Amino acid sequence: MVDLGPVPAGRRWLARLTFLAALAAVLLVLAGAGIRASIGLLLVSVIGMAVMLAAGWWFLTHRGVVRWASAVVAVAAPVTVLIAYARASLIWVVVLFGLLWVGTVAAGRAALRHTRDHRPDEFDTPPPARPFLIMNPRSGGGKVGRFELDSRARKLGATVYLLGGSGGQEDVAAVARRAVADGADLLGVAGGDGTQALVAAVAAECGVPFMVVSAGTRNHFAMDLGLDRADPSACLDALNDGVELRIDLGRVGDRVFVNNASFGAYATIVQSPAYRDDKTGTTLELLPDLLTGHRGPVLRVTAGSLTLLGPQAVLVSNNPYGLDDVAGLGRRYRLNGGELGMLAVHVRGAADAASLVFGGRPGTITRAGATTIEIDSDTGSLPVGVDGEALIMPTPVRCTISPGALRVRVPRRRPGVPAPPPELDWTRLRHLALGRG
Numbered sequence: 001m002v003d004l005g006p007v008p009a010g011r012r013w014l015a016r017l018t019f020l021a022a023l024a025a026v027l028l029v030l031a032g033a034g035i036r037a038s039i040g041l042l043l044v045s046v047i048g049m050a051v052m053l054a055a056g057w058w059f060l061t062h063r064g065v066v067r068w069a070s071a072v073v074a075v076a077a078p079v080t081v082l083i084a085y086a087r088a089s090l091i092w093v094v095v096l097f098g099l100l101w102v103g104t105v106a107a108g109r110a111a112l113r114h115t116r117d118h119r120p121d122e123f124d125t126p127p128p129a130r131p132f133l134i135m136n137p138r139s140g141g142g143k144v145g146r147f148e149l150d151s152r153a154r155k156l157g158a159t160v161y162l163l164g165g166s167g168g169q170e171d172v173a174a175v176a177r178r179a180v181a182d183g184a185d186l187l188g189v190a191g192g193d194g195t196q197a198l199v200a201a202v203a204a205e206c207g208v209p210f211m212v213v214s215a216g217t218r219n220h221f222a223m224d225l226g227l228d229r230a231d232p233s234a235c236l237d238a239l240n241d242g243v244e245l246r247i248d249l250g251r252v253g254d255r256v257f258v259n260n261a262s263f264g265a266y267a268t269i270v271q272s273p274a275y276r277d278d279k280t281g282t283t284l285e286l287l288p289d290l291l292t293g294h295r296g297p298v299l300r301v302t303a304g305s306l307t308l309l310g311p312q313a314v315l316v317s318n319n320p321y322g323l324d325d326v327a328g329l330g331r332r333y334r335l336n337g338g339e340l341g342m343l344a345v346h347v348r349g350a351a352d353a354a355s356l357v358f359g360g361r362p363g364t365i366t367r368a369g370a371t372t373i374e375i376d377s378d379t380g381s382l383p384v385g386v387d388g389e390a391l392i393m394p395t396p397v398r399c400t401i402s403p404g405a406l407r408v409r410v411p412r413r414r415p416g417v418p419a420p421p422p423e424l425d426w427t428r429l430r431h432l433a434l435g436r437g
């Protein structure tokens with residue numbers, strides 16, 4: 001066994017604090033409510049949540065009176081649970097228990113936190129001599145104008161191409177290719193993730209570095225690169241004081257994606273012509289048929305040795321999302337792991353929905369990692385959402401990953417990506433608390 005040296009005293013005390021807080025939480029419930037009321041409290045909570053999830057499923061899969069009656073039940077269930085707590089004068093027990101449990105988890109995580117440096121490898125490379133940035137003045141509600149990104153970039157020596165001058169949809173990949181042919185030695189985008197993916201593909205193909213300016217609305221790619229999302233102008237620092245990262249690119253059919261490709265209900269809904277004008281109304285109208293399999297393609301997914309038949313939604317991502325707990329929800333802790341992530345949801349009825357209280361029955365939510373994922377269906381083509389852009393692709397649709405395919409230039413000083421939260425491993429905590437490392 002490798003000797004990792006002595007454990008810092010601070011971590012030992014944090015591990016002890018974890019056990020103390022957990023014990024205090026349990027004692028509080030037993031002392032405040034008694035054993036019988038504690039069991040009752042737990043049962044009422046579990047039943048309330050299960051009813052809420054089952055009613056939520058009925059809301060999504062029905063229309064008319066049944067839908068709205070389900071909505072009432074979905075809201076009434078948690079309210080009833082709260083009333084039950086209040087009538088038993090136990091709200092303070094529940095609130096205090098919640099606070100103590102949050103403290104327990106925080107102390108446990110801090111005690112087990114990885115000590116290894118989480119930053120990806122950075123490469124020192126000379127600054128670009130002829131950077132070329134494509135900017136979309138309409139992205140993020142006009143961030144290019146608000147943060148004066150175009151004039152700032154020009155002052156730093158970049159050539160700026162503003163999208164939208166022609167009035168119609170421009171071929172950004174062609175603009176980027178022309179720029180490289182004319183001598184550009186870096187390509188960058190200030191815009192949404194769909195545009196980032198199109199230009200990143202050209203940068204990887206031409207072997208020039210890519211630069212991301214967080215001027216979109218969601219900026220998920222910028223977030224997972226550890227860039228500043230609040231102030232997109234900070235991303236321009238990469239031009240004069242930058243380092244390079246090597247990251248992976250996902251491929252779906254003949255397209256590149258930087259974040260994810262989605263299949264199934266959501267991808268089908270966004271293809272609907274009515275979706276642009278009425279997102280909620282169109283989703284509610286289409287969901288019942290899509291979720292119950294009366295409409296839309298039946299998906300067949302192969303990820304490594306795993307095969308799934310009939311999931312309602314599948315998300316394939318460029319490196320897996322940290323979905324193990326809410327802290328990591330919707331973010332990737334690394335973009336250079338060389339593996340696609342897959343998340344598939346298959347809810348067959350209200351019982352499956354209710355089972356989500358305990359994490360779902362087997363097959364309800366499936367996660368996997370693989371280097372190739374194939375999505376097939378009984379139809380000749382499939383709607384696919386590629387980094388938020390709605391496309392139709394011929395089946396079977398193959399997703400692969402190209403490890404280290406993209407050089408990304410980022411500011412040397414940037415917010416960075418937090419280390420993934422460690423699993424709350426009680427055995428390791430016990431060893432730590434007892435000073436055994």
Ligand SMILES: Nc1ncnc2c1ncn2[C@@H]1O[C@H](COP(=O)(O)OP(=O)(O)OP(=O)(O)O)[C@@H](O)[C@H]1O
Nearest residue numbers: 138139140164168169170191192193216217218219
């Ligand atoms: N290639 C393009 N040529 C011309 N206009 C474009 C192009 N791409 C996007 N637009 C226009 O710019 C608007 C904003 O697009 P974009 O997706 O880049 O930003 P966003 O919606 O703010 O970001 P996000 O992808 O994070 O939601 C779109 O509504 C679209 O009309």
